[in-house]
Amino acid sequence: MSPNAAMTSSLRTAWRWLSSCLCWCSVALLVAAPIPAAAVENASSTSVGIKPYVPVPDEFASALVIRAATGKVLYEFKPDKPHVAASLTKLAQAVTMLDRSWNWNTVVTMKREDEVGGGRLRVNVGDKVTLGALWQASLGSSANNAATAMARVAGPGVSAFVKQMNAKAKALGATHTAFHDPSGMDARNQTTARDMALIAKAAFSQKLISQASQTGSYRFSLANGTQARTILNTNAPFLEDPDVWLAGGKTGYLPESGYNYAGVLRPMYANGAFDAKREIIIVALGAPSKAASFESVKRMAEWAWSHDEFFKDPPPPPITHTLVYGSVGTDVRRLQELLARDPEVYPEGLVTGRFLPLTHAAVKRFQEKHGIAKPGVLGYGVVGPATRAKIAELYSY
Secondary structure, three states: HHHHHHHHHHHHHHHHHHHHHHOOOOOOHHHHOOOOOOOOHHHHOOOOOOOOOOOOOOOOEEEEEEEEOOOOOEEEEOOOOOOHHHHHHHHHHHHHHHOOOOOOOOOOEOHHOOOOOOOOOOOOOEEEEHHHHHHHHHHHHHOHHHHHHHHHHOOOOHHHHHHHHHHHHOOOOOHHHHHOOOOOOOOOEOHHHOOOOHHHHHHHOOOHHHHHHOOOOEEOOOOOOOEEEEEEOOHHHHOOOEEEEEEEEEEEEEOOEEEEEEEEEEEEEEOEEEEEHHHHEEEEEEEOHHHHHHHHHHHHHHHHOOOHHOOOOOOOOOOOOOOOOOOHHHHHHHHHHHHHOOOOOOOOOOOOOOOOOHHHHHHHHHHHOOOOOOOOOOOOOOOOOHHHHHHHHHHOO
16 A cells, blocks of 8 residues: 555544544434435436436345435435345344443343344354444344344343334334344345335434444453454445445345345545535345445445535525514524624624624624614614615525
């Protein structure tokens, strides 16, 4: 690796670590914006001037791309078609578990009933593992015995916990989803791309879930302090991708499902910075291979990110009422937000919804700066028609 490449890699790694600590304010946007449960506008095919996404043959069985901040569907292909969930099931398990508080140092004894096949944490029946290690193994490495052991403890009993998962899915609006086991090994676990987007949205807004999906490798020891283990993350292709910031992701595979993926992604730049405004949720179900699954998700992400139109926010509604000292309400908040864009006018930048001395002084500075009013002139310090018109002109309603 060249020195420049090494430096870029180091910057990117450092930024990933720092950003994982800072991104939770922006990731809260995931909770605020609903995903339509019924058929919605597909921006890729209905908006003028937007080049539609064209999948390659047999790229996936169904797919959905959504702007995280608004819930707007950018692309969809059979989003309501039933599909085997496979290990995407583990996202529903995780979000259900976090309805309660847990001591992650709780020691769990592995049992034979936890061994349900497929990918597994390499421990033996009778080994003692902390709940925290099982959590990371389930979400990061998609270990089925880890997921089953957690459900057994949390239920109590696997069947009781699966009922909780189904209730949680319905509460999230995933009304076409049904689970029969917590790991995804049961091919009767059914979902749709739209339902899984709802579940992924809820899951990756939770810090503990997102962080588990971002942790490239995790080292732990059995509860007696011996036999250290290192587990690797199935999200490695995106965690190592210089063009992608993975806010959260989960893989899934069964022969009956093909390769599934659900993730929340942002574009990453050469300096290691990411663009939170372009955060998207992508679900792709039924890809023909693991590599094809990651390639498909990245292709859809890059297609979405290439369209600035997708990420333009609508202008705020105009201020329609005259505002005076003592006014309160949403128009005052909007006024404060706009005035705060100019530090010379409103250096304090407080948004309170109350027209008090700081806002009054800011309005006067705005009027003087733009030649609207000055001391001794009627309307000085009042947000009347002339002041509202100038605000509209400057801030492009």
